[in-house]
Amino acid sequence: MAPADPFSLDLTWTQVSPRLAAARLTVAAAWLVPLLVVAVLPPVLSGIAWLWVLPAVVVLLALWLLWLVPRQVGALRYAERDDDLLIRRGIMFRSLVVVPYGRMQFVDVKAGPIDRAMGIARVQLHTASPSSDAWIAGLPPAEAARLRERLASRGEARLAGL
Amino acid sequence: MSVPAPVRPEGVGEDGYVWRRMHPVTPLLRGWKIIAAVLIIASTQFTGDIRGAARLLGGDGWVAVLGGFVLVALVAVAWSFVSWRVTRYAVTDEAVHLRQGIVFRQQRQARLDRLQAIDVVQPLLARLVGLSELRLEVAGGAGSRVSLAFLRETEADALRAELLALAAGLRRPGTPGERTTSAAAPGAARPLDQAPSWFPGAAAEPAAGMAGSSGERLEGAAQDGSEPSSSGVTSWAPYGSQPASSSGTPAAYGAQPASSADASGIPAADGSLAGPPAGAVPSYADARYARPYPAATTRPGAVTEPTFATAPEHLVYELPMPRLLGSIILSGGTVWFALFIVAIVVMISVSAPFEAIYSLVPMAFALFSFFWQRINGSATFRAATSPDGIRLRHGLTETRLQTLPPGRVQAVRLHQPLLWRGKDWWRVVVNVAGYAGDREKQGTETVLHPVATRDEALLALWLVLPDLGVDDPRAAVQAGLVGLGEDGGYTAAPRRSRWVDPIGWRRHGVLVTRRALLLRSGRFWRRLDVVPHERTQSLALEQGPLQRQLDVASVAAHSVHGPVVPRIEHLDTAVAVALLEEQAERARHARRTAAPEQWMRSR
Incomplete structure (x- = not known):
């Protein structure tokens, strides 16, 4: 983070448990996985190549969350x-x-x-x-x-x- | 509870409380409400089909309609009657208890030391028969109020005076000493905010017990002389006791209170005290006890001990009707009204079938109710001061007499709608913890002044905060109302914040005084929020990505639920952080020295 963080107020801050990130990701997975399944069905069933965009979007979303949530929890x-x-x-x-x-x-x-x-x-x-x-x-x-x-x-x- | 509790004769219940009933006319008044509701529903059903309604009423149908109506009325009144039978209230030294409910029984207890406001409300019908409703607001959020409806007018006034006196920390005269102490002694009944850490109780306890004599009481207050401004009596003395300065303090704000001697409409307890404010507080206790409530007007079987007289009050400002009408003309509703007229003219001129105008009926109704609510809520608005705090009285058909004890106002906002700018009118609204509950009523309950001139706005602020904590309060408030940039010593948002707020950035500013935080904003809809330091609940510093690039941040001071949401945008980050830190410290300090919740009690 920035060298002089104005929000730190020169205090010693306690971080919360990283298990919170795991818990939040579990919740996210609980709806992302079914969504992925639903998104995979159209391209597989129809065979139209560009429909793979749908599952790709879901995977990107998942990756983004995988990157974001631990950072949020860290903050x-x-x-x-x-x-x-x-x-x-x-x-x-x-x-x-x-x-x-x-x-x-x-x-x-x-x-x-x-x-x-x-x-x-x-x-x-x-x-x-x-x-x-x-x-x-x-x-x-x-x-x-x-x-x-x-x-x-x-x-x-x-x-x-x- | 399937078996209804046996109806206990009036008097002492098994719990030792004296349970009293509401006035016997209550069921009729309550029943009328249900009937009116049914009528409104029925009429809205028929507005779309006026011919159908006419046909129905034209034939024999009217007999059925009338019969149905009578049936509904009977059921409504019967229900109200049963509900009246089971509704009881009791007043003790510490709390008001209310029992109600036919199917789901409920007993509610409102602690008097948590009292935020007492309203006496008189709907039109109740007013005609001389009844009123007493509402006690405690800071419990939605639906936490205790409503005693309906009581006889005199009874409600006396009860209000009694409750205010008890909440202020006075005790009933002639109360046996051991009863006072036994009532006050149990730890559970003691309010937590009187914990020994800040309550030098030894001095206050005898003083409260001897409340019958003002000399004793003042002596008790004087024992605490090391903190002269923190004793309940002296800290609120500017409201009426200091003969020279009571008119002098508002003068410091640059405004004179309305000069008319006393409210003609407000029954003052004691004519000799009603006029000029001189000596109101020192003789307050005398006024309270000099006129015990006449026994003849108390309900038979009710407590016969003498209660308290209404505290004297004196008028500070009132709202002239022409200004109210003017303010309504200069409101957004008028713009809609003009559009409405245009719509009618257009419709007629393009010779649409005349019946098409019926489609405008709901809109006309909405407009009418908007104007009516504005007029009805704010007409005859008057504010007065009394030792029990701020007294507000307003309403045309339904009148409302509010009492806000000292220190109950959590935040004040002075704001100016765009169209009022030419007249320099201001609307003053407040946050009061008890009024949080119902949003739809907030329009009238939380208004301290519906349409104030500049001077009256200052006066309204003075009512809440007699000491603004600056040497020149008038200049500070003026700069807050209309100033830009660094005017009046405000710390303004930096110039770079124009990228996030190109129009309003010069208005964003904050001024910290010894007593309060003044937050200024709004270029077209000007706004000044004032939060006493001891009333900030928590503080927040916020910064979005754009603000971060510009090195600015926003600060929010959290207040209780209400129309005032104090917040200052786009301060320089370093300034905002400093403000947050210092404000936390100031709030802590202010809370320690704040006046006690029981405002007539010495600490």
Whole structure:
């Protein structure tokens, strides 16, 4: 990344588990593979050569995702400060969210079947604002539990109404 | 629950609460709504087929129609009656409880220390029979309000005064000491925001217990003198207590409050306090207790302990009807109306069959309801201050009297539609946590001033933020309203951002004061968002690929759900990052010193 990354704020950022990329790619495969099968059928059945463009597009999409998703997951990081939690996301469209512990109304920890198989969980922070889009996916369950406890205890200590 | 709960006689329930019923006329008013809905549905069914409807009503059909209508009306009223029978409410020192539901029973509890706003709403019919609905907004998102409908007008006003006083941290006079403490002591019932970390409770507890005497209360506040501006009483004193500065503070903003002494339409509790603001707050507690609510007007069987008088208030501004009409003429709806007239003229002139005009009926209806809603919602709009916060009153047929306690406004937006520019009119809207719920009502609920002149807009902002945190608030707001570039000390978007926003880039600007964040934008639809530091929920820094090439970034300050979405686009990246970091720190600091949620309570 750029030598002076303005989004880093000179903090030590924790990356999420690379297993998140595996989980996301699994989900992508779950619809890409049937799509590929459907795309292969027309050229095979009709024998028209240019129809191979269809499966080629699907394969290209798959390759693109294979390249993109690990990068996206690599860009998802978080940092805990004394009073707030910072979450960074995105490569093209970058964002950095700062959530003060005292503003948190509740914390969700979620894990779907694929997440559980991969051993990851997703922590979502809710403030009174619907626009604070603060979540961290791809946390190992132990880390998710630790983070939840920490957020809850810090939030309680600093809770300041609305 | 298949078996309906036995109807308990009025009075104390098994849980020790005093359960009260709504007014017995409620089912008729509620039933009327259902009937009206049926009528509207029926009429929309027939608008497309007027001849068919006429034929049906012409023959013997009208008997069936009338019979059906009577049946629907009976069912509606019967349903409303049963629902009234099972609806009860109870008020304790900490919360309002509401029980309702015929099939699915529900008991809702609204904590008073979480109270965001209290509205007294009077639909036309209820107004005719002297009833009103009391709505308590708590910050629970959609559908979290507690609605007490309908109560007798006087009862609703008294209950509102009582709830505001309790929410402000006062206690009922004559409450036995042990009851006060036992009610306040259990940890679970204590609001979390009064955790010892920032609540020097020892000083406040006796003060609250002795609320009957204002001297005691003020002494309690004075014990906290190290932080004079953070005690509930003193921090809101500019609203009415400082005789010299209450007119002087708005003068600092450059505007004078409306000079008329008091709201003629608003019943003030105590005539002697209703006029000039002098001494309103110091005698507030006296006003509260000097006039216990007359026992004669309380419902038989209801609590007989004396409650609280309505806090005194004084008018700040009101909206003249000509300006409201003018503002509606200068709105987008008028453009549509003109097009509509043109359409009719064209249709008639090309001699289309006259009936083709019927196809315009829905559009005419939509236009009419647009204009009507604008007029009805904003007519007789007036804002007043009181120790309980901002009082807004508006509405032509359905009146609404809103009370926003201090510190409940999360963000303010002053904006100017394109056509209002010539008149220099502004619309002031706010975010209030409780009003988040229903979007369709947001138009009227979240308006602080429907059509303000420049001075009134400043005044409206002053209502929310008496101290803007700059030495020359008027200049700062002026620059925010109409300024460009670096005017008024704003940090503007750099020139290179014109590649991403060629028209508006010079308007993007931000000013940070000691108390609030001012975000300016909009070249044609001018906009100024003001967010008090202690009200920012979270912050975000965002940068798209184009912005990255230009080394600019956007900052969003997240506020509660509402019309104000504070955001500043295309600041220099370094500036944006600094703003984010500093704002996080400022918000943290401001929260620590913010006034308590229970605004009459010393900290």
